[in-house]
Amino acid sequence: MTNAKKQILVVEDHPIFRLGLRELINQEPDMVVCGEAQDAGRAWQEITRLQPDLVIADITLEDGDGIELTKRIKRHYKAMPVLILSLHDEFLYAERALHAGARGYIMKQEAMELVVTAARQVLAGKIYLNEPMKEHILANLSLPRQGREQISMERLTDRELEVFSMIGQGLSTREIADKLNLSVKTIGTHRERIKVKLHLKNANELLRHAVHWARTGQLDAP
Numbered sequence: 243m244t245n246a247k248k249q250i251l252v253v254e255d256h257p258i259f260r261l262g263l264r265e266l267i268n269q270e271p272d273m274v275v276c277g278e279a280q281d282a283g284r285a286w287q288e289i290t291r292l293q294p295d296l297v298i299a300d301i302t303l304e305d306g307d308g309i310e311l312t313k314r315i316k317r318h319y320k321a322m323p324v325l326i327l328s329l330h331d332e333f334l335y336a337e338r339a340l341h342a343g344a345r346g347y348i349m350k351q352e353a354m355e356l357v358v359t360a361a362r363q364v365l366a367g368k369i370y371l372n373e374p375m376k377e378h379i380l381a382n383l384s385l386p387r388q389g390r391e392q393i394s395m396e397r398l399t400d401r402e403l404e405v406f407s408m409i410g411q412g413l414s415t416r417e418i419a420d421k422l423n424l425s426v427k428t429i430g431t432h433r434e435r436i437k438v439k440l441h442l443k444n445a446n447e448l449l450r451h452a453v454h455w456a457r458t459g460q461l462d463a464p
Contacts, residue, residue, distance in 0.1 A: 248365055249276040251292060253285040253299035253308065254327070259350070263298065266354055273361065282306040289315060294322070296365055298357070301328040301335060302407075305421055309335070309342045309400055316343035323364045327357070334395055334403075336375050342400070346370030397439045405432045409449060410456025 250273055254260040257280070264275045277292050279285035281304040289297065297315060299308035312324045325346040326339040336347035345364040348356060352372070360370040398406060401422075408418045419429045433448065442448050 247271075248273040248295040249292065250274065250361065251277045251279070251285070251288055251294040251297045253279045253282075253297060253303065253311065255280045255300060255302060255304050259300075262354065263357065266357060267361070270358055273358075273365075280304060282308075282311045285311060286314065289319070289322075293319070296361060297322060297324045298361065299324060299326060301326060301330055301339075307404055307407075309339055309344075310404070312339065312342040312344050323367075325357075325360055325364050325370065333375070333378050336371060338400055338403075340369070347375065348372070395440075398436060402432050402436050402439070405429060406436050406452050407456060409433070410452035410454075412453075 250267055252260055252263050252267075252275055254263060260278055260280070264278065267273055267275050273296075276294055277288040279288050283305055285297075285299065285303075288294075297311075299311055301308040303311070308324075308326050308328070312326065315322055315324055323345040324343065325348065326335075326344045327348055327350055328335055329350050339347045346360050346369060348360045348370065349372075363370040395403070404422070405418055408421065413421070415426055415429045415433070418424075419426045422429070433445075436442070437444075437448050440448075440451065442451060
């Protein structure tokens with residue numbers, strides 16, 4: 243038999259949105275939610291237990307982010323596709339998600355029905371991006387390398403961006419280190435590199451910009 247329903251694992255920290263995804267997907271004749279998780283740790287347990295046909299993961303999770311989870315999935319299950327969901331700026335995160343191994347990126351603000359469309363496209367072995375994102379990536383690739391590096395936030399590594407976001411959420415260096423299972427010294431190094439790349443003078447400027455970024459998705463004015 244080749245018409246078995248595709249097994250979908252939903253990784254989402256917001257219970258109401260997770261419920262909505264489950265109900266939406268379970269209405270489809272060719273796919274079903276086989277499991278759910280609200281954080282990266284639980285997600286990994288479910289991935290190894292269920293080995294789903296597709297993982298739909300939010301970027302923001304209680305103990306990490308979907309991009310790092312995607313990298314881990316690709317290290318152990320190369321053929322397992324991942325579709326990233328996010329509230330965050332797609333022009334910053336979508337390209338990072340693809341580099342991490344995701345097969346698609348969709349904004350939560352888009353119509354919920356598009357999740358099913360994106361899931362089917364990814365399950366078919368294709369990449370899902372909306373048209374503005376496709377144009378952005380192509381335009382970015384056409385820029386000289388020096389021009390691409392002028393975009394401040396895009397100069398941050400995935401880990402630096404993750405640390406920056408956590409600073410904006412009000413977490414201390416120790417709390418960030420504990421969440422990411424890294425040393426305080428390593429987080430301190432990330433903080434210094436972020437300040438250099440974003441041309442921030444001190445810890446107060448770093449905090450102000452990080453909080454503004456967490457609230458608006460944009461850097462604060464100088």
